[in-house]
Amino acid sequence: MLIVFFDSQGIVHKDFVQESRTVNAEYYKGVLDRLISRIRQIRPHPHCTALVIFFLLHDNAPAHSAANIRQFLTQKQVATLNHPPYSPDLSPPDYFLFPKAKLQLKGARFDTIEEIQKAVTDQLNKIPAEEFSNAMKKLETRANLCITSNGSYFE
Numbered sequence: 001m002l003i004v005f006f007d008s009q010g011i012v013h014k015d016f017v018q019e020s021r022t023v024n025a026e027y028y029k030g031v032l033d034r035l036i037s038r039i040r041q042i043r044p045h046p047h048c049t050a051l052v053i054f055f056l057l058h059d060n061a062p063a064h065s066a067a068n069i070r071q072f073l074t075q076k077q078v079a080t081l082n083h084p085p086y087s088p089d090l091s092p093p094d095y096f097l098f099p100k101a102k103l104q105l106k107g108a109r110f111d112t113i114e115e116i117q118k119a120v121t122d123q124l125n126k127i128p129a130e131e132f133s134n135a136m137k138k139l140e141t142r143a144n145l146c147i148t149s150n151g152s153y154f155e
Contacts (some may be wrong), residue, residue: 003028004093005035008055008136010129013038016117025066032069036076057081057139059091079141090142096135099129 001017013035015083017023058064073080083090085134094110101123 003031004058004097004124006092006097006132007043008133009043010127010130010132011124012042013025014121014124019113023061023063025063025069028063028066028069029072032072032076032078036078055081056077057083057090057092059083060085087146090139090146092135092139095142096131096138097124097127100131 001021001023003017003023004014004015005012007105015031015034017027021027040093043054060083063069070080089095101120104123104126105119108119110119
C-alpha cells in the first residue's frame with residue numbers, strides 16, 4: 001500500500017506501508033509527522049509565523065478522522081478540508097495520480113516488493129509539475145460542481 005501526499009508542484013511525501021501492516025490512527029500519525037518534516041524541507045515559508053502552512057485533504061478513513069489525529073493536526077496548525085463521504089470524484093489520487101501510475105505499470109511483472117516500490121516511485125517522479133498543477137485546478141472545478149449539485153454525484 002502507498003500513502004502519498006502531493007500539491008500543485010509535485011509529490012511532497014510518500015510512505016510505502018509494510019506488507020501486512022494495518023494503517024491505524026497511530027501509524028497514520030507517524031506518517032503525518034514525517035509529512036510535516038518533509039514539507040518544512042521542500043516547501044519552506046521563511047516569513048511565516050505558523051508552524052506549517054498547508055491544507056490537508058484526506059478521505060474519511062477511520063485512521064484519518066480519529067480524535068487523536070484531529071488533535072495532532074490542530075496542535076501542528078494544519079488546516080484540513082472536509083471531504084464528503086463516498087466522493088472519489090473529489091480525491092486527486094483517485095482521479096489523477098493512481099490511474100496515471102497504474103497505466104504505466106500495467107502488465108509489468110516484479111519479483112520483489114522492493115522492485116514494485118522502485119517502479120512506482122520512478123513513475124511518480126516522471127509526472128511533470130504541470131500535470132500536478134492541472135490536477136489541483138481540476139479539484140477546484142470538481143469541488144464547485146459538487147457544491148452546485150448539492151453534494152450529488154456528477155460525471
